Amino acid sequence: MSRSPRRAALAATLTVLAGLVSPAPASAHGIGGTFQLPVPLWLYLAAAAVAVAASFVVTTLVTRGTTVEAPDGRAVPAWLAGAARTTLRAIGLAWWFGAIGVGFLVGDISPLPAVLLWIGIWVGLPIAAALLGNPWPSMSPLRTTFSAIEWLGRRLGADRLDAGLSYPAGLARWPAVALLAAGIWAELVLPGRQVAGTVAWLLLAYTILSLAGMALFGQIAWLRNAELFEVELGWFGRIGPIGRRSISTALCDGCGEACDPARCVDCPECAAAADDLERRPVLRPWITGLREVRRAGWSDAAFIVLALAGVSYDGLRETGFGASLLDALLPPVQSVFGNTGTTFLVVESLALLLVATAFGAAFTAIVVLTHRLSDRDARRPLAAMAGVYASTLLPIAAGYLIAHYLTLVIQGAVWLPSLVVDPLMSLAPELDWIPTGLVWYLSVAAIVGGHVAGIVLAHRVALREAPRRSVVAGLPMVALMIGYTVLSLWIIAQPIVVEPGSSPAM
Amino acid sequence: MMRRLIPLIIAIAVGLVACVEEGRPGDDACRAPSVEIELALDGDGLTPSDPAVCGGQEVTLVIDSAVDGLIHIHGYDEAVPATEVRSDQELRLTFDTDRTGQFPIEFHPAEDPAGVSVGVFTVHEP
Numbered sequence: 001m002s003r004s005p006r007r008a009a010l011a012a013t014l015t016v017l018a019g020l021v022s023p024a025p026a027s028a029h030g031i032g033g034t035f036q037l038p039v040p041l042w043l044y045l046a047a048a049a050v051a052v053a054a055s056f057v058v059t060t061l062v063t064r065g066t067t068v069e070a071p072d073g074r075a076v077p078a079w080l081a082g083a084a085r086t087t088l089r090a091i092g093l094a095w096w097f098g099a100i101g102v103g104f105l106v107g108d109i110s111p112l113p114a115v116l117l118w119i120g121i122w123v124g125l126p127i128a129a130a131l132l133g134n135p136w137p138s139m140s141p142l143r144t145t146f147s148a149i150e151w152l153g154r155r156l157g158a159d160r161l162d163a164g165l166s167y168p169a170g171l172a173r174w175p176a177v178a179l180l181a182a183g184i185w186a187e188l189v190l191p192g193r194q195v196a197g198t199v200a201w202l203l204l205a206y207t208i209l210s211l212a213g214m215a216l217f218g219q220i221a222w223l224r225n226a227e228l229f230e231v232e233l234g235w236f237g238r239i240g241p242i243g244r245r246s247i248s249t250a251l252c253d254g255c256g257e258a259c260d261p262a263r264c265v266d267c268p269e270c271a272a273a274a275d276d277l278e279r280r281p282v283l284r285p286w287i288t289g290l291r292e293v294r295r296a297g298w299s300d301a302a303f304i305v306l307a308l309a310g311v312s313y314d315g316l317r318e319t320g321f322g323a324s325l326l327d328a329l330l331p332p333v334q335s336v337f338g339n340t341g342t343t344f345l346v347v348e349s350l351a352l353l354l355v356a357t358a359f360g361a362a363f364t365a366i367v368v369l370t371h372r373l374s375d376r377d378a379r380r381p382l383a384a385m386a387g388v389y390a391s392t393l394l395p396i397a398a399g400y401l402i403a404h405y406l407t408l409v410i411q412g413a414v415w416l417p418s419l420v421v422d423p424l425m426s427l428a429p430e431l432d433w434i435p436t437g438l439v440w441y442l443s444v445a446a447i448v449g450g451h452v453a454g455i456v457l458a459h460r461v462a463l464r465e466a467p468r469r470s471v472v473a474g475l476p477m478v479a480l481m482i483g484y485t486v487l488s489l490w491i492i493a494q495p496i497v498v499e500p501g502s503s504p505a506m
Numbered sequence: 507m508m509r510r511l512i513p514l515i516i517a518i519a520v521g522l523v524a525c526v527e528e529g530r531p532g533d534d535a536c537r538a539p540s541v542e543i544e545l546a547l548d549g550d551g552l553t554p555s556d557p558a559v560c561g562g563q564e565v566t567l568v569i570d571s572a573v574d575g576l577i578h579i580h581g582y583d584e585a586v587p588a589t590e591v592r593s594d595q596e597l598r599l600t601f602d603t604d605r606t607g608q609f610p611i612e613f614h615p616a617e618d619p620a621g622v623s624v625g626v627f628t629v630h631e632p
Binding site: 432437496 | 606
């Protein structure tokens with residue numbers, strides 16, 4: 001296939017501009033510089049066909065059988081839960097503060113902080129949460145640190161550490177949305193995002209912000225509404241088979257979910273509020289955690305759709321389409337900022353903003369249409385519908401997350417032990433021992449599997465919200481899911497083009 | 507309603523499907539024991555920027571450069587070590603493709619040690 005020389009010229013220009021800003025920018029995806037072959041055409045077509053066919057089978061044939069309650073799940077033994085909690089807490093502290101320490105002490109030559117943050121926390125944890133369960137309430141170094149400070153304060157005679165400001169209810173989870181936007185921007189656009197010192201500053205700044213937030217509004221309010229990992233991993237963790245049940249029913253007061261006090265499982269608010277001994281893990285089938293979402297709102301919908309847009313943009317910008325988008329944005333920006341590093345930043349930021357806006361607009365249009373098509377007497381407010389339907393997109397997002405970052409996470413896992421021993425070992429391990437075909441099949445299976453799960457969930461919501469016209473009311477969402485799934489498959493079937501702004505991977 | 511929406515959804519899916527193209531060389535091209543690709547390198551990058559071959563072939567990249575510097579294929583460094591290119595001189599790199607994947611081609615201009623991605627070298631499954 002032909003590639004326009006203009007595109008190469010653009011990439012070269014952007015690269016040179018990026019060079020002005022930082023010594024070694026490269027995408028998070030490119031830390032190891034490994035790019036698998038694109039999925040072949042026949043596999044792409046077959047996967048897309050299966051996704052479309054499964055959608056219609058589920059939505060037209062399944063018309064009954066919606067038990068509202070998810071299964072209770074089997075309780076995990078207390079000693080095992082306790083051991084896992086302590087281990088996770090130690091790992092969380094070592095991971096987070098280790099990255100900060102190495103970043104400041106060892107210097108910019110070490111890839112360790114970037115691997116710990118971008119591969120481990122940013123990409124690895126959401127995948128682990130979807131495959132297993134949300135580790136963050138036990139693992140969070142922010143929670144552990146604040147609790148430690150509180151404990152120390154009490155020992156010193158202080159009654160409470162937080163300023164006692166009440167969190168404005170109208171803000172909902174918009175602070176988490178804003179922080180997610182900032183995080184995605186830092187991952188994909190920020191110059192020098194892989195440099196150890198930059199990573200350390202990012203982590204330190206976020207630590208200070210979180211501690212300050214908890215000190216102002218109280219730990220629970222901040223973790224519920226603003227701490228981005230708590231919110232994000234709370235969502236992805238609902239896919240995983242390890243749930244979290246609150247034992248103390250008083251904690252479920254004000255819980256956003258329709259928690260029966262007797263069985264409050266995976267309510268994010270409870271997870272944020274409960275102490276170690278007030279919750280314990282339960283085992284359940286995958287996806288069932290998402291069946292209980294009831295009271296999400298616009299800020300939750302925005303958070304989920306933004307997360308989808310961020311991952312998709314990372315894949316999209318490596319394709320010819322992504323290059324054309326940047327190509328189209330460059331001249332107007334260049335006429336304002338000239339040949340400076342700012343131009344590069346603005347072009348990339350605008351492209352990210354455009355993709356996120358397109359995702360948001362598509363989702364909003366679909367939800368409004370679904371709302372109109374639902375039973376007039378049974379339907380709930382638009383905001384509630386937006387939140388609940390957005391949550392049904394999470395399995396597809398997890399599927400694409402796995403497909404897009406599978407090799408990167410494996411590479412990080414292989415690389416990490418030797419990096420911990422020698423933080424200066426800058427050569428990423430080769431992955432040529434993984435058969436190309438295996439990566440293809442796993443990626444496609446993850447996306448199509450996520451799609452089928454999403455369709456089933458959305459159909460259940462439609463049956464509940466619009467019992468008399470569930471097929472018709474569910475159709476816009478089916479269309480959106482097919483579109484998003486085929487887009488995800490399309491991205492992994494595309495060859496990469498010269499990465500704008502990229503220079504040799506570390 | 508349902509009847510009207512189904513064709514629309516199928517049309518959207520088919521439209522997206524039609525947007526993908528197979529970048530793999532034909533079977534005949536893949537079976538050839540050796541292949542030679544001519545590339546032009548200048549300040550704007552590599553033309554064409556997406557040379558593609560198959561695994562198990564002896565590949566010769568003939569690079570006609572207008573600039574001075576070092577060129578290397580990231581991830582393929584064992585077969586093709588970083589090699590100096592000179593303006594107005596033809597560089598021939600011959601090697602066997604023993605790994606499949608997509609490998610960024612990087613150019614390090616003489617006056618600037620920071621590398622620049624100028625293209626992507628693809629080795630398809632044989």
